[in-house]
Amino acid sequence: MITFENASxxxxxxxxxxxxVSVQLNDGEFVVIVGLSGAGKSTLIRAVxxxxxxxxxxxxxxxxxxxxKDKKAIRDLRAEVGMxxxxxxxxxxxxxxxxxxxxxxxxxxxxxxxxxxxxxxDVELAMQALERVEIVEKAYVRASNLSGGQxxxxxxxxxxxxxxxxxLADEPTASLxxxxxxxxxRDLKNICRELNITMLVNLHFLDLARMYGDRIVGLxxxxxxxxxxxxxxxxxxxxxxxGRSLTAQDxxxxxxxx
Amino acid sequence: xxxxxxxxxxxxxxxxxxxxxxPPFALWGGIGFVLLTIGFSWDWTYGIGFSIPDLISNFTxxxxxxxxxxxVIDPVWETMTRPAVIxxxxxxxxLAAIATILGGIVGLPLALLNSLTGAPNKTVYILVKNFNSFxxxxxxxxxxxxxxxxxxxxxxxxxxxxxFLSVAVIAKLTADIVDGIDQGPIESARASGASHVQxxxxxxxPQILPGxxxxxxYTFEINLRGSAVLGFVxxxxxxxxxxNYYQRGWYDRLVVVVIGFFIVVFxxxxxxxxxxKRLL
Ligand SMILES: Nc1ncnc2c1ncn2[C@@H]1O[C@H](COP(=O)(O)OP(=O)(O)OP(=O)(O)O)[C@@H](O)[C@H]1O
Ligand SMILES: [Mg+2]
Numbered sequence: 349m350i351t352f353e354n355a356s357x358x359x360x361x362x363x364x365x366x367x368x369v370s371v372q373l374n375d376g377e378f379v380v381i382v383g384l385s386g387a388g389k390s391t392l393i394r395a396v397x398x399x400x401x402x403x404x405x406x407x408x409x410x411x412x413x414x415x416x417k418d419k420k421a422i423r424d425l426r427a428e429v430g431m432x433x434x435x436x437x438x439x440x441x442x443x444x445x446x447x448x449x450x451x452x453x454x455x456x457x458x459x460x461x462x463x464x465x466x467x468x469x470d471v472e473l474a475m476q477a478l479e480r481v482e483i484v485e486k487a488y489v490r491a492s493n494l495s496g497g498q499x500x501x502x503x504x505x506x507x508x509x510x511x512x513x514x515x516l517a518d519e520p521t522a523s524l525x526x527x528x529x530x531x532x533x534r535d536l537k538n539i540c541r542e543l544n545i546t547m548l549v550n551l552h553f554l555d556l557a558r559m560y561g562d563r564i565v566g567l568x569x570x571x572x573x574x575x576x577x578x579x580x581x582x583x584x585x586x587x588x589x590x591g592r593s594l595t596a597q598d599x600x601x602x603x604x605x606x
Numbered sequence: 607x608x609x610x611x612x613x614x615x616x617x618x619x620x621x622x623x624x625x626x627x628x629p630p631f632a633l634w635g636g637i638g639f640v641l642l643t644i645g646f647s648w649d650w651t652y653g654i655g656f657s658i659p660d661l662i663s664n665f666t667x668x669x670x671x672x673x674x675x676x677x678v679i680d681p682v683w684e685t686m687t688r689p690a691v692i693x694x695x696x697x698x699x700x701l702a703a704i705a706t707i708l709g710g711i712v713g714l715p716l717a718l719l720n721s722l723t724g725a726p727n728k729t730v731y732i733l734v735k736n737f738n739s740f741x742x743x744x745x746x747x748x749x750x751x752x753x754x755x756x757x758x759x760x761x762x763x764x765x766x767x768x769x770f771l772s773v774a775v776i777a778k779l780t781a782d783i784v785d786g787i788d789q790g791p792i793e794s795a796r797a798s799g800a801s802h803v804q805x806x807x808x809x810x811x812p813q814i815l816p817g818x819x820x821x822x823x824y825t826f827e828i829n830l831r832g833s834a835v836l837g838f839v840x841x842x843x844x845x846x847x848x849x850n851y852y853q854r855g856w857y858d859r860l861v862v863v864v865i866g867f868f869i870v871v872f873x874x875x876x877x878x879x880x881x882x883k884r885l886l
Contacts, residue, residue, distance in 0.1 A: 424799065431797040433790065436790070437793055438794075439812050440788075441812045450800070453795065454799035458804065462803070506798070507798075
């Protein structure tokens with residue numbers, strides 16, 4: 349469970365990216381965050397693992413408050429929260445397996461990391477994570493040799509290897525073509541269902557949001573302007589969130605056809 | 607005679623501007639530079655004793671009057687196989703290799719800490735940055751003179767001098783690439799709960815490794831060349847032979863050792879360039 353209580357973020361320089369957001373996200377829920385560019389979607393997601401500190405208010409993962417200043421506490425919390433990035437953020441020069449094993453760093457002794465080794469159990473977990481996203485045959489391939497979609501699945505496997513309670517995904521499909529976007533979204537959905545992991549996903553495309561989300565949270569100018577089941581989110585709802593009428597660019601399929 | 611070039615267009619000839627005079631800074635800077643050069647190199651009684659008139663009147667290629675030319679014309683090739691010379695070359699290789707390896711080991715952490723990405727906090731960053739600048743500010747010859755004075759002549763002061771030179775070069779060049787690496791993997795390592803040391807090991811080092819290895823190879827070349835000079839202040843290596851033959855006026859042997867050294871450096875240079883190309 350993720351709980352925001354009156355959460356606000358003001359960046360150095362004065363931009364207020366989150367304004368007094370209060371919301372509770374339940375275990376195993378697939379939550380999609382939508383909003384225009386600059387609405388504060390990334391900020392909200394990054395507040396969950398403390399990559400962006402709250403200026404005021406609080407955020408909890410289960411009963412643990414997110415406190416980025418407490419180095420030990422925040423590392424313990426991050427170990428339970430996987431993260432998937434738009435740009436995949438893999439170490440390109442090393443193998444797929446090594447990238448996935450980075451998800452085990454928190455449980456790995458420093459001396460092991462310095463020697464570049466992991467335990468057998470960790471390697472087994474990493475392999476299983478790769479099997480789940482159906483890319484285990486690439487385990488010993490250099491990450492730079494994979495396609496964008498394959499790299500993103502490695503990113504998902506890395507998050508899975510953490511054995512997380514929560515997975516955050518910041519526009520996981522933004523650099524992918526439509527068929528690959530669906531593969532990635534389907535993987536995330538399955539993980540959410542089968543492992544009962546809470547998913548918090550930023551999406552640009554409304555059709556993807558409606559198709560895969562259980563629940564949709566809408567942000568405008570840093571404020572929470574919508575919170576409801578994905579099934580109820582029709583065009584009118586999205587127009588309210590965006591504060592404008594919808595265009596072809598708001599749909600994955602339509603924008604592809606355009 | 608070549609014909610007037612033509613683009614083939616029949617545009618009417620416009621009013622073409624004449625080339626503007628050079629800006630005053632370039633003009634007076636150029637004149638000043640020439641005057642300074644002549645002024646500094648004229649036949650002054652004081653100063654470094656270098657003067658263009660002397661240079662011209664004393665210059666001769668006549669072997670009878672110029673022992674260096676005599677040596678070059680009639681080199682003693684057997685010098686190459688003298689045990690002292692062979693030992694000198696081996697010692698130079700050893701000096702350069704040991705200094706490069708130790709310098710690489712010490713230089714890597716210093717390079718990482720010399721960057722806000724690699725340092726655990728700002729204080730460490732500033733301390734290490736200044737420390738690196740300090741090491742870098744001292745020339746290798748000064749290190750050599752210092753260590754010869756402190757621990758006596760031989761290979762050890764040479765190793766120490768080249769070690770500091772290696773640390774300075776490797777730390778500086780590597781630190782520059784640490785700042786430019788992809789921040790994405792760093793963020794994902796942090797987001798997974800990795801410690802700072804784990805983040806550096808898994809997300810930073812793989813990215814800088816090719817550059818670092820390439821700089822270490824380059825440093826080996828620098829050390830080879832450096833060892834040729836350090837011998838003159840008693841810090842071992844092939845430079846000891848250079849210094850010996852030079853002081854005794856054995857130019858006919860010196861020229862052989864110089865040619866040998868040139869070939870060694872050239873070969874190492876080629877190998878190193880080839881290896882570095884494959885790394886990057
Ligand atoms: N590091 C930062 N420093 C200063 N301002 C920032 C920073 N990151 C984001 N902002 C500002 O905060 C606001 C919200 O940014 P955020 O990245 O959360 O938006 P977003 O909804 O994710 O947008 P997008 O869809 O373009 O990714 C924007 O106005 C942005 O310019
Ligand atoms: Mg964003």
